[in-house]
Amino acid sequence: MLxxxxxxVLWLIPVFIAxxxxxxxxxxxxxxxxxxxxxxxxxxxxxxxxxKAKYGLDKSLPQQxxxxxxxxxxxxxxxxxxxxxxxSQQIAQGFPLTASLxxxxxxxxxxxxxxxxxxxxxxxxxLVDQISVFIVTMGISVPSFVLAILMIVIFSxxxxxxxxxxxxxxxxxxxxxxxxxxxxxxxxxLRLTRSTALDVLNEDYVRTARAKGLPASTVNLRHVLxxxxxxxxxxxxxxxxxxxTGSFVVETLFGVPGIGRQFVQAVNKRDYGLLMGSTLFYTLxxxxxxLAVDVTYSFIDPxxxxx
Amino acid sequence: MTTQAIPVSGVVLNIQVEKPARTPMQLALDRxxxxxxxxxxxxxxTILIAMALxxxxxxxxxxxxxxxxAQDAAPGAVEPTTHRIxxxxxxxxxxxxxxxxxxxSRVSLAVGFVANFVVLAIGVPLGLLAGYxxxxxxxxxxxxxxxxxxxxxxLFVIIIITTFGRSLWVIFIAxxxxxxxxxxxxxxxxxLQVKQMDYVTSSRxxxxxxxxxxxxxxxxxxxxxxxxxxxxxxxETIIAEATLTYLGLGVDPSTPSWGTMVSAAVGEIYSSPTxxxxxxxxxxxxxxxxxxVGDGVSDALDPRRR
Numbered sequence: 075m076l077x078x079x080x081x082x083v084l085w086l087i088p089v090f091i092a093x094x095x096x097x098x099x100x101x102x103x104x105x106x107x108x109x110x111x112x113x114x115x116x117x118x119x120x121x122x123x124x125x126k127a128k129y130g131l132d133k134s135l136p137q138q139x140x141x142x143x144x145x146x147x148x149x150x151x152x153x154x155x156x157x158x159x160x161x162s163q164q165i166a167q168g169f170p171l172t173a174s175l176x177x178x179x180x181x182x183x184x185x186x187x188x189x190x191x192x193x194x195x196x197x198x199x200x201l202v203d204q205i206s207v208f209i210v211t212m213g214i215s216v217p218s219f220v221l222a223i224l225m226i227v228i229f230s231x232x233x234x235x236x237x238x239x240x241x242x243x244x245x246x247x248x249x250x251x252x253x254x255x256x257x258x259x260x261x262x263x264l265r266l267t268r269s270t271a272l273d274v275l276n277e278d279y280v281r282t283a284r285a286k287g288l289p290a291s292t293v294n295l296r297h298v299l300x301x302x303x304x305x306x307x308x309x310x311x312x313x314x315x316x317x318x319t320g321s322f323v324v325e326t327l328f329g330v331p332g333i334g335r336q337f338v339q340a341v342n343k344r345d346y347g348l349l350m351g352s353t354l355f356y357t358l359x360x361x362x363x364x365l366a367v368d369v370t371y372s373f374i375d376p377x378x379x380x381x
Numbered sequence: 382m383t384t385q386a387i388p389v390s391g392v393v394l395n396i397q398v399e400k401p402a403r404t405p406m407q408l409a410l411d412r413x414x415x416x417x418x419x420x421x422x423x424x425x426x427t428i429l430i431a432m433a434l435x436x437x438x439x440x441x442x443x444x445x446x447x448x449x450x451a452q453d454a455a456p457g458a459v460e461p462t463t464h465r466i467x468x469x470x471x472x473x474x475x476x477x478x479x480x481x482x483x484x485x486s487r488v489s490l491a492v493g494f495v496a497n498f499v500v501l502a503i504g505v506p507l508g509l510l511a512g513y514x515x516x517x518x519x520x521x522x523x524x525x526x527x528x529x530x531x532x533x534x535x536l537f538v539i540i541i542i543t544t545f546g547r548s549l550w551v552i553f554i555a556x557x558x559x560x561x562x563x564x565x566x567x568x569x570x571x572x573l574q575v576k577q578m579d580y581v582t583s584s585r586x587x588x589x590x591x592x593x594x595x596x597x598x599x600x601x602x603x604x605x606x607x608x609x610x611x612x613x614x615x616x617e618t619i620i621a622e623a624t625l626t627y628l629g630l631g632v633d634p635s636t637p638s639w640g641t642m643v644s645a646a647v648g649e650i651y652s653s654p655t656x657x658x659x660x661x662x663x664x665x666x667x668x669x670x671x672x673x674v675g676d677g678v679s680d681a682l683d684p685r686r687r
Contacts, residue, residue, distance in 0.1 A: 085527075092528040096537075100544045215672035217620045219627050220661045223643065227654045238650075322535070326628055327647070337536075338628050341543055349543065353536050361531055 079369055086361055093357045094146075098139050101346045129153065142350075151351030156343040161351035165333055171242065172325065172332030176317035178248070179255035183313070187260040188306065191267025192299055195275060206264055213261025219323045222254040226327075240328040251328045255321060259313045266309055271302040304374055311367025315360040412681040419677025422670040429667060433490050436483040441465050444484040444637045448475030453653050472642070472656055473649055481637040482663055488638035489667055492553060492622040493615040499557020500564050500614055505607065507561070508568025509595055513576065523569070526562045534559040538621065539630055547633055552625070556618045564610055571603040578602075605682040612675035616668045623664050639664045 126132045130141055145152060151161035159167075194206035212221065229250060230238040237247045274280060275298060283293045325334035333352060340348035386393050403411075413419060436444075442465065451460045454471040469478040511522040541555040575581060581598055589597070625631035626640025634641050642660035650657050 088524075089528055089531045093532050096532070097540055100540050103544050211669070211672070215616055215620075215668050216665045217624050217627075217668065219624060219643065220664050223647065223650070223657055223661045226650060227658060231651055231654050322628055323624060337539075338630065341539055341630055344543065349540070353533075353540065356533050356536055357531070360533055364531075 075372065078372055082365055082368060086365065089361060090354075090357065094143060094354055095139070097350055097353045098142065101350055102135060146351075146354060151354065152347050154345055155347045156340070156345040157348075161348050164336060164348060165351060165355055168331060168333035168336050171330060172321055172334055173318050175248070175251060175255060175321060175324070175330065175332065176314070178252045179317050180259060180310075180314055182252060182256040183259035183263055184310075186256070187263030188267050188299075188303070191264040192271055192294070192302065194264070194268045195271035195302075196294060196298075198272065203268075206268060210261045210265045210268075213257045214265070217323075218254055218258060219327060221257055222250075222324065222327055225250060225254060238328070240330045247328075251324050251330060255317060255324050259317060262309060262313065263306060266306050267302055270305050271298055274298050274301045277301075304371075307374065308367055308371055311363045312360070315363035318359055409681040413677050416677040416680060418673045419680075422673035422677070425666065425670040426674060429486050429670070430490060432483050433486040436480075436487065440477075440480040440483045441468065442477040442480040444476075444480055445635065446476065446480070448477075451475050453649070453656070456655065469659055470653070470655060472646060474645075478642070478656065478659055481642055482639070482660065484637040485639045485642060485660070486663070486667070488549070488626075488632055488636065488640075489619050489622065489664070491549070492556065493619045493671065495553040496556040496560065496618040496622075497611050497614045499554055500561045501607075501611065503557070504561035504564025505568050508565040509572055509599070511565065512569035512572025513591065513595060513599065519569070522565070526565050529559075529562050532559075535621070535625075538625065542625070542630060547631065549632060549636070552622060552631055556621055560614060560618065564607070564614075567606055567610055568603060571606055572599055575599050575602050609675070609679040609682060612678045613672070616671035616675065619664075619671065620668055623668075639667075 123132070130138055133141070142152060149162055151165070154161050154164060157164065190202065190206050190209075194200075194203040197203055226238055229236040236250050237244065238250070239247065240251055241247045280293060280297050283297050284290075321330070321332060321334040322338050323334075324330065325332045326338050329335070333355075336348065337352045337356075339345075340352065386395055388394075432439075442460075442463070448454075448460050448462060448471060450462060451458065451467060451471050452475040453473055454460065454467045454475075456468065456470040458467050458470065459465070460467055460471070460475075460477070465477075467477050467479070469482065471477050472481075507522050507526075511519040537559050538552075538555045541558065542551055545551045545555075576599070578598075581594065584594055584598055622631055623638075623640040623643075626638055627644045629644060631640055632638045634645065639660045643657055643664070646653075646656035646660070
């Protein structure tokens with residue numbers, strides 16, 4: 075088990091080197107540099123050299139890469155190209171909001187997805203099951219911005235009961251973003267809970283428990299749900315990582331000043347410093363969550379570590 | 382065996398007739414035809430393809446025609462300068478929504494097909510190499526896919542697009558480049574299974590070369606799962622393109638595409654919500670239709686499912 079965990083943690087190193095190298099290389103492949111803009115004033119060579127030296131642009135590309143990684147390991151993701159606030163600080167400002175929205179959405183998807191999935195499996199082909207299949211189809215196959223727009227039209231434009239623009243200290247304005255953010259994870263969790271619960275219901279131990287005369291609620295909760303939840307745990311890792319990081323759409327649509335919107339703006343402003351820093355930060359979160367889930371899962375199901 | 386009433390020299394006899402043997406492909410087609418949702422969806426997809434191909438003929442306006450007088454026109458209003466009808470209304474720049482919807486379907490369909498062609502072109506050969514030859518090659522390829530798997534795919538696409546520009550081809554290829562990993566893993570796993578089969582062993586013992594063996598025996602036997610991954614990959618790439626374009630990171634805003642239509646009309650959501658609802662519904666329709674077709678294909682090819 076320990077060997078498995080160590081192997082998994084060590085595997086992070088090549089992943090990080092590869093992701094940062096690819097991103098770094100792509101960023102420097104981009105045609106154009108800081109001096110290409112049509113500046114009306116000619117910049118003296120001495121000033122150029124001084125600025126280049128300040129940002130380390132006078133060094134060779136491999137040296138720039140090593141310097142960048144070395145600073146990143148110390149929590150400094152370098153300067154932003156479009157703002158005077160350093161990249162690390164911008165991420166630190168946006169991240170708490172993005173994370174709280176994401177965790178709220180995760181909470182919503184757990185309390186809706188798992189119970190609904192269990193009920194759908196218990197009443198297979200019943201009304202709840204049919205509603206569940208509908209939710210799953212919509213949540214997975216329709217892009218979230220499309221659903222978001224339909225929701226905004228219904229709740230903000232026609233009914234006028236929920237605000238459209240996000241404001242941090244107005245709780246009503248959290249409802250639509252959190253709800254829309256939770257749609258895809260709810261659908262995925264519902265689908266997985268439903269299908270594993272359907273499998274578990276056919277197991278001998280469930281039949282035995284029923285035959286013993288245990289009350290239905292005991293069988294459903296202790297035998298069915300508990301065993302059906304095991305694969306769902308593996309889903310929570312990537313989902314959480316996705317929620318914390320993948321909120322580009324919701325943050326852009328509702329005007330939430332989190333890291334997702336920062337990233338989209340960084341792309342539009344061609345702020346390579348922020349882009350590179352955000353990519354590394356996102357990768358860190360995703361990789362760490364996946365690792366945490368794999369390790370947890372190896373405790374629940376020891377067969378994983380042995381393979 | 383079934384009994385059929387067959388007239389034989391004036392007398393109708395009940396004769397037992399041997400049913401012709403049916404190929405697995407025919408059986409799969411039968412199963413697909415019985416899936417009502419999948420059949421309706423394939424009709425919708427066909428209509429969309431026809432619409433995309435004939436947009437130049439049937440669209441009432443030119444795709445970038447801007448009416449200086451009929452901005453934000455209601456559905457059914459007549460455009461005064463051309464005397465043509467804005468069937469679904471016009472947007473805030475006076476462009477006809479139906480026209481742009483018709484031209485926009487080209488982008489979504491092209492993304493779905495081209496990006497998945499890239500997935501085929503990269504994912505299948507790599508999976509075949511890794512699975513068939515094994516050893517160091519397998520190890521190298523699989524470690525590389527592991528790394529690509531850890532790379533957040535949407536970020537990768539965005540970075541490629543920022544680096545190489547926003548042209549349609551860059552977007553197609555970028556989306557393909559991020560989705561081949563699943564295909565490689567699947568093909569490798571399938572090849573490992575097929576490799577153990579007796580017909581492969583016997584064919585090799587008869588002296589078949591690797592390349593011929595892969596082409597004649599391995600590839601045909603893993604086509605089913607490959608087809609399933611491709612059909613289910615189409616709606617995924619359509620969603621990814623629409624989302625990127627909506628965020629302003631995909632197709633150029635002047636190109637008529639459903640994503641650009643939504644992002645252009647979001648600002649008008651209070652004053653004229655239909656402008657944003659129409660392309661939004663179109664996106665929902667195309668992704669749902671392709672998903673149902675994909676589900677139908679995977680159910681038809683794998684009778685054990687469900």
